[in-house]
Every structure is written in C-alpha cells, then in structure tokens.
Amino acid sequence: MRVGFILLVILVFGACKSPEARYPVSQNSGSYIRESVERNRELVAAEEEYIKALIEKDSTTEYYASNDGFWYYYNKRSTDSSNTEMPEFGDLVKFDYSLSTLDGDPIYAEGEKPTREYAIDQEKLFSGLRQGLKLMKEGETLTFLFPSHKAYGYYGDKNKIGTNVPVMAKVTLHDINKNESKNDD
Template sequence: MNRFLSLIIILISCDEVQTRSPINKNPMSFIKKSATKNKLRASREQFLMNISAKNDSLNIYKSSPKGFLYSIQNGNKNERLAKKGDFVKIIYAIEDLNNNILYSANEIGNVSFLVDQEDVMPALREGVKYLSEGDSGVFIFPSYLCFGYQGDFEKIGSNQPLRIKINLLTLSKIKK
C-alpha cells in the first residue's frame, strides 16, 4: 500500500514544468519618463531664474545660448573678453535665487585657472567668457552648470539654480 501511495504521489508531482518568462517592460519607458522628468525640472528652474532676474531691480539681464542669464557691470566694451586658453584670476560669491549668501567671496578666496582647460565648475568656465579684465557680473545659472543633482552636501541643495557674482581680477593670454 505504501508503494502504491508513493507511486501515485510521484506521478502527481511529475506534472509538466512550466517555464517562467520574464516580464518584458519596454526599456524605452524608463528613458521617456526620465526625459519628461528632466524637461519639467529644467522648465521649473528656468521659471525660477526668470522670476529672480525680474525681482532684481539693479541689473538688466541678458540670456545666453547656454541657458543662463547674465548682467555685466563695468563692461569694458573695447577690452578683450576671456576665451579658451587664457589664464584668469577671479573672485566670486555664490547666492541662492533669493539673494541669500551661501558662500561669500572671503570664504572662497581668489581662484585662478585656464579657461576651458581646467576642472572648475562649468558655471565659472562659461561665466568668465563674458567678462574682460576688471569687469564684474551677476550670473543666474541653472543647476546643471553648477552642482547638479547632488548639490554640495552642505549649503547647496539638489538641482538648485544659483546666482553667482564674479569679478575678473586679471586676464592674461598664455604664450605658446
């Protein structure tokens, strides 16, 4: 009887094995959702940047092809603008869009670099190209040119557009 019962259990358990197929999600759906999310974030940042520029009665802002706004003071129209390969020395301060100082010029100190040839914040690389020696400017940058989605883990949040005041102290052409 035990053998007969064992045989029946074995036969019942030997049912055909069903293979599990993977759930196919469209791989493009993630990319489309991500692109939509990034477009919404970018338009939100642009909206906030425009409001900040309108609320600043001291400066008249122009729009750059790279997506940031800028206003130049002491614009030496006859002077040469900084360009790739130039050695620049700047001092700058970082503010949020409500003009609250996040990092003062004293905290940061003077910064020197070769334009477009050293690893500095993209906002600084792009901003100095609108300045000549002795100029200062107020720039409103989207987050992707500043600290991006990470922030700086201290005072600057994730995806935070920033107002950066840059003063170009010296500009010199490097001889090759």
C-alpha cells in the first residue's frame, strides 16, 4: 500500500510538469525557395534567348518588344487614322486566337477555339494575352511570342499545353465595346 501511495505521488507531481516545446526534426533554412527562384530565373533567361534567336533569324518581319516581357509583330495593322482606340479596363472585346509552339507546330489551330468575348482585366485569361489585347486596335491581327511565364506557366492548360511551354499566339481583335460606366464618375 505504501508503494502504491508513493507511486501515486510521483505520478501526480510528474504530471504537473510544464509542457516542453517540440522542435522540428529538420530545420529548413529557405534554401529550397532560393533554389526554386534560381531555376525559374534560368528558365526565363533560356526561353528569352530562344525567342531572341528566332527573331534574329526572321529578317523579313519587324518585331516589337513589349514592356510586359513578350514580343509581337503585326500580321494585319490598322491603317485607318480614325481607328485609335485600344481596349482599357472593363471594355468588352471580341477576339479569335490560335496557339502554336515557337517553332510553329499547332497546339490549338485557327478556328479550334471559339470566338471569345472578354472584359479587359475582369475575367480569367493568361497574362500575356491579357496584356497583348491592350496593344491592339479593332480589326488588327498580331502574333505574340510569349515565354512560358506569360503563357500557361508551370501548370499548363491541363489539356494540350504542358509545363513551362512558351507559345506563339495569333490574335485577331474583332470588336471593342467601351465600358461607359467608368466615365460616369
């Protein structure tokens, strides 16, 4: 009985001990994130060098570099001097586009994707195309060369476009309907 009482006292006082912090088995110093950033920088640089080499080989086309990190050229440029409007935030545009690899192999051929209506910067669309549409006027057709981070990036489109695939997009802007509500302020 005496042994049981001593055991009970030890258990009671042992249970009153304050909890100790548990430390992780391994500590992460952030090296994985730094390595990932470095891999992505190398990938972007390699894709941009490849695009620049393609542009350099094509002496018959005048390419333009956008401020947003992609290149483009005009297939059909508006010559109408009264056609100066470009889409802005909230404008509704109607456009067609096709996608191919940078080498010209079709991913989504012309006509494979339906004509799309899109409210500028208010709907989901890959970043390069979202920015590229703002450079266009009604009736123009442009071809854009997008590095993968401006196209579908790491995830692809979960259909025909895989991980980190740079793309060429041929886009025709049919119509711009200005958002009148932004001028009501």
